[in-house]
Structure formats: structure tokens, C-alpha cells
Amino acid sequence: MSTKYAFFEGKIVPIEQAKVSIMTHALNYGTGCFEGIRAYWNESERQLYVLKLREHYQRFLHSCKIILISLPYSVDELCKITLELLRKEGFRQDTYIRPLAYKAETGIGVRLHDLKDEFAIFATPFGKYIEKEEGANVGVSSWRRINDNAVPARAKITGAYINSALIKTDAMMNGYDEAIVLTQEGHVSEGSAENLFIVRDGKLITSPVTEDILEGITRSSLMELAENELGLETVERCIDRTELYVAEEAFFCGTGVQIVAITQIDHRPVGMGKIGPLVKQLRELYFSIARGERADYRRWVSPVYEPVPAT
Numbered sequence: 545m546s547t548k549y550a551f552f553e554g555k556i557v558p559i560e561q562a563k564v565s566i567m568t569h570a571l572n573y574g575t576g577c578f579e580g581i582r583a584y585w586n587e588s589e590r591q592l593y594v595l596k597l598r599e600h601y602q603r604f605l606h607s608c609k610i611i612l613i614s615l616p617y618s619v620d621e622l623c624k625i626t627l628e629l630l631r632k633e634g635f636r637q638d639t640y641i642r643p644l645a646y647k648a649e650t651g652i653g654v655r656l657h658d659l660k661d662e663f664a665i666f667a668t669p670f671g672k673y674i675e676k677e678e679g680a681n682v683g684v685s686s687w688r689r690i691n692d693n694a695v696p697a698r699a700k701i702t703g704a705y706i707n708s709a710l711i712k713t714d715a716m717m718n719g720y721d722e723a724i725v726l727t728q729e730g731h732v733s734e735g736s737a738e739n740l741f742i743v744r745d746g747k748l749i750t751s752p753v754t755e756d757i758l759e760g761i762t763r764s765s766l767m768e769l770a771e772n773e774l775g776l777e778t779v780e781r782c783i784d785r786t787e788l789y790v791a792e793e794a795f796f797c798g799t800g801v802q803i804v805a806i807t808q809i810d811h812r813p814v815g816m817g818k819i820g821p822l823v824k825q826l827r828e829l830y831f832s833i834a835r836g837e838r839a840d841y842r843r844w845v846s847p848v849y850e851p852v853p854a855t
């Protein structure tokens with residue numbers, strides 16, 4: 545199945561009609577912001593569950609605020625539109641949802657103020673983002689992460705993803721599956737499009753939100769899960785590059801990447817060089833919750849379709 549519709553300029557239209565001019569401000573200057581949301585198909589319930597829908601739109605509106613985009617929709621309305629679009633698409637498989645807010649003016653001039661804003665959503669079936677989910681080979685990038693005082697990583701700004709694209713392509717061309725990026729000061733920030741955790745002395749460690757990371761929803765979800773389900777508190781602190789080399793476990797997390805075990809960093813094995821027990825446990829927990837299989841975590845997921853009554 546492929547994408548048939550989009551929410552565009554205030555209504556759901558066939559995807560072929562959701563087009564913008566080459567003069568569009570956001571296309572010329574990268575003046576837009578977006579979200580990436582996943583929905584998981586539960587075959588036994590014949591249900592599609594959207595993971596952390598509200599949280600994504602809360603962050604989306606924060607991104608909009610940072611780049612002076614004002615939308616006529618509340619978080620609740622954005623959730624409602626998304627569920628409506630998904631019902632219309634009728635996907636019965638894992639799906640990726642892409643909301644996009646952008647400066648829609650067609651004139652010349654780099655700025656954020658006094659420009660028309662628009663909003664669109666499309667959704668598409670989607671599988672893995674990184675092929676080797678149980679053992680990624682990763683390098684520390686020679687590129688640096690964008691800085692909050694230049695291009696804020698906290699907001700999911702379209703133009704800012706040139707940084708991620710440079711990092712990812714460089715990593716792949718050098719034979720890696722992904723890269724870890726350092727801040728301007730040289731601390732570990734995150735992956736090209738995912739947050740990072742390491743395990744040292746049995747403790748979960750991740751970079752704080754002041755280290756030019758995107759404040760990941762998967763990151764905070766995993767911190768909650770680790771604490772509630774495994775009794776493990778996460779330490780948020782600056783991470784040095786060489787701590788990556790001596791970590792017992794390391795993993796990426798994010799909506800796109802899901803949870804990916806890192807088994808090699810800069811040609812050094814992480815721990816025993818294979819997926820570790822903690823990453824394994826977190827992956828199992830995460831996927832069962834995402835597919836709506838855990839009644840105690842139903843608040844994390846939004847069903848798309850009317851439930852099928854039991855016969």
C-alpha cells in the first residue's frame with residue numbers, strides 16, 4: 545500500500561493535489577518544522593496504534609513557536625486530524641506519519657516574521673530505519689552537531705537536517721551504519737537522527753537536553769520504562785568520547801530508528817561486541833507497548849480504528 549491522501553491547506557485531499565510552488569519560502573530557506581510519528585499494526589486486534597501522538601504534537605508546537613510559525617490548531621485538533629487521515633488511508637501495517645509546518649509565502653527574503661504559515665500531514669508504510677537493529681557498526685563523526693545559539697536542535701527544523709544528512713552520508717560512505725556526533729565543545733551529543741544511551745557500571749547514561757540534542761520522545765519514554773520496569777534510574781550528564789569505548793552497552797533510540805543496539809564504535813567492540821541484556825530487554829518492552837499489547841501502557845498509544853467487537 546502506498547500514500548493516497550494528505551492533509552493539505554485545511555483539508556484531506558488526494559496526494560497528487562498536495563503540491564507547493566518552487567518559490568515556496570520553506571523550500572528555498574528551510575523555514576519549516578516537522579514531526580516523525582510511528583503507528584504500529586496489531587494483527588491479533590486488527591488495530592493500528594499511534595505511539596505517543598499527543599507528545600509529538602506538543603513538541604511540534606514548541607518547534608513552531610521557536611521558528612515563529614503559528615497554526616490554527618491545538619494539540620487535540622492535530623491528533624484528531626491525524627487519526628482521520630489514517631482512517632482514510634486505511635493502512636494495515638506499520639506506518640510513519642509526517643506532520644509539516646512551513647513558511648508558505650512565495651516571495652524572496654530571508655526572515656521568519658510576516659510570512660504565511662501552512663500545515664500538512666502525510667503518512668506512509670514504513671519498516672526499519674537501520675537494517676542491523678541488533679548490532680550497528682558506528683563511527684564518531686568528523687562533523688559537529690548544530691549549536692543552540694546558531695540552529696537550535698531542540699526544534700525539529702527542516703533546514704537543520706542538512707546537519708543530519710551530512711553526518712549520515714559521511715558515516716555510510718565510510719562503511720558505518722550510523723554516526724555519533726559531538727557538540728562544538730566535544731561532548732557526545734546524539735546520533736544523526738536519534739538519541740543515544742550508554743551503560744557504564746550497570747547505570748544508564750544519556751546526554752542532557754542542554755547538549756544540542758533533539759529532546760526525544762523515545763528517550764524520555766525509555767527513561768520512564770527503565771525506572772518503572774527495570775528499577776534503573778537514568779543519569780543525564782555530559783559524556784566524553786572515550787566513555788563510548790569503555791561502555792558495557794550502547795544504543796540509539798528514536799521514532800524512526802526505534803531501539804538499535806550499537807555493537808561497535810570507532811572499530812572497538814562495545815562490551816562483548818554483541819547486543820547486551822539491557823538493550824534487549826528495553827527493545828522487547830518497547831515493541832510490546834508500541835503494538836498495544838500491554839494494557840498498563842495503553843495510555844501511550846492511540847487506536848486509529850473502531851475496536852472490532854469480540855465474537
Ligand SMILES: Cc1ncc(COP(=O)(O)O)c(C=O)c1O
Binds near residue numbers: 708734757759762799
Ligand atoms: C536529531 C534527532 N534526535 C533524536 C531523535 C529521536 O526523537 P524521537 O524519539 O522523539 O523520535 C530524532 C528523531 O526524530 C532526531 O531527528
